[in-house]
Amino acid sequence: MDSDNQTVLVTGGSGFIGSHLVEQLTARDFKVTVVDNFANSTTDNLARVLDKIEVLEMNVNSDAFKKIVTDRDFDVIFHLAANAYVPPSVKDPIYDFENNLVSTIGLLETIRQAERDPKLIVASSAAVYGNPVTVPITEEMITDPISPYGVGKLAMERYTDVFSRVYGMRTASARFFSAYGPRQKKQIIYDFIGKLKKDPTTMVILGDGTQMRDLVYVEDIVQALLVIMDNSPLDGTTYNVATGIGHTTTEIAQTIVDALGLNAKFTYTGSVRPGDPHVWIADIERIRGIGYEPTHTLTQGIKKTIEWYEATH
Ligand SMILES: NC(=O)c1ccc[n+]([C@@H]2O[C@H](COP(=O)([O-])OP(=O)(O)OC[C@H]3O[C@@H](n4cnc5c(N)ncnc54)[C@H](O)[C@@H]3O)[C@@H](O)[C@H]2O)c1
Structure with missing residues (x-):
């Protein structure tokens, strides 16, 4: 145009x-x-x-x-x-x-x-x-x-x-x-980066890690x-x-861990928020x-x- x-x-x-x-x-x-x-x-x-x-x-x-x-x-x-x-x-x-x-x-x-x-x-x-x-x-x-x-x-x-x-x-x-991306101060990627900055050794992941997002x-x-x-x-x-x-939450977390050059272990809560679908x-x-x-x-x-x-x- x-x-x-x-x-x-x-x-x-x-x-x-x-x-x-x-x-x-x-x-x-x-x-x-x-x-x-x-x-x-x-x-x-x-x-x-x-x-x-x-x-x-x-x-x-x-x-x-x-x-x-x-x-x-x-x-x-x-x-x-x-x-x-x-x-x-x-x-x-x-x-x-x-x-x-x-x-x-x-x-x-x-x-x-x-x-x-x-x-x-x-x-x-x-x-x-x-x-x-x-x-x-x-x-x-x-x-x-x-x-x-x-x-x-x-x-x-x-x-x-x-x-x-x-x-x-x-x-x-x-x-x-x-x-x-930049300026988004919520949601999965921002939350994971923040958690890993706070504790570079372990991270709690909501759900069981198989939830998939596009x-x-x-x-x-x-x-x-x-x-x-x-x-x-x-x-x-x-x-x-x-x-x-699609990427699973575990893959997303691992990509961030790798990008930060860390070696963090993941633990899972097993449950997800109401209103959150499993696979997109x-x-x-x-x-x-x-x-x-x-x-x-x-x-x-x-x-x-x-x-x-x-x-x-
Ligand atoms: N971020 C995502 O992953 C995502 C996914 C699907 C759809 N969307 C949609 O994309 C759009 C933008 O989302 P975003 O992530 O940039 O969110 P955002 O909250 O950063 O941006 C929304 C903006 O709208 C303004 N706003 C809210 N209510 C208003 C009102 N009544 N009058 C004037 N301004 C108002 C807010 O102050 C904010 O600046 C939204 O419609 C959202 O539903 C976002």
Whole structure:
């Protein structure tokens, strides 16, 4: 896409994934506006690009946000603002519902009422699948979420699709599998690095070590979002965003141990958190078909994440 004078709105743009996306958009000379309420981030994540972008502190459920979407004629909107994790949705399903589903239908309806025509790409999640019966998981596979977060993401995808079918809006949903990388201060890779920094000799692993994840490095998530923006027909399609390769928690832990040059022993709790499925491996042929190809192996992504960790902690 030619970025000359193109304007892009990124909701949740100061978050983990959003800030990496904003950096790439800025590098491609898009005019970027970030909307974030800083519930789960600070502008520190945007330090490298703050002088090149507009940052608006507001809630995506506010009238002020609706006015921005109505008054400005954005060429592209990436909707990433959300409660981004399963545990808060289990603790407080209404909080998740308001930040994820209400915000999305509010954005869709604001665009429709304002008769705007941006490319709209929303961040969904592999949580829509629940516990898949077979892998790799294709987009056509039955969706059966097992957390409030997953059901909210599924509903937001369906609304996004329906607004394309019924009102002709240009939309797509990106189902991110487990993301990791610099600036993410939670989840498996960050937790394991932190535990090993504290105790380099032993590490407790949640579950029995056989739980499998398709972990995708944040730069590959950004690549996927840009490929969707550039090449998707934007007819409501959903895309898996992953690597197509699964790693067990024991393999992930061992890769980090090796990268840190340690010789740690693992012990296992045997049980997992409610809402956490056992095996996730994605089929990524649909997004490959529009030009996406993951560029980071687990070892490469972990190396970069450790470099960031060591520079900032
Ligand atoms: N990180 C992952 O592994 C993962 C996996 C699947 C899907 N996703 C989705 O990707 C998106 C980005 O996730 P992330 O990992 O960068 O999380 P994040 O928490 O770092 O980023 C989300 C951002 O949204 C902001 N936000 C939350 N509610 C808001 C509201 N009501 N108004 C304005 N801003 C608000 C937060 O302050 C934060 O900066 C989310 O939609 C998330 O559900 C993430």
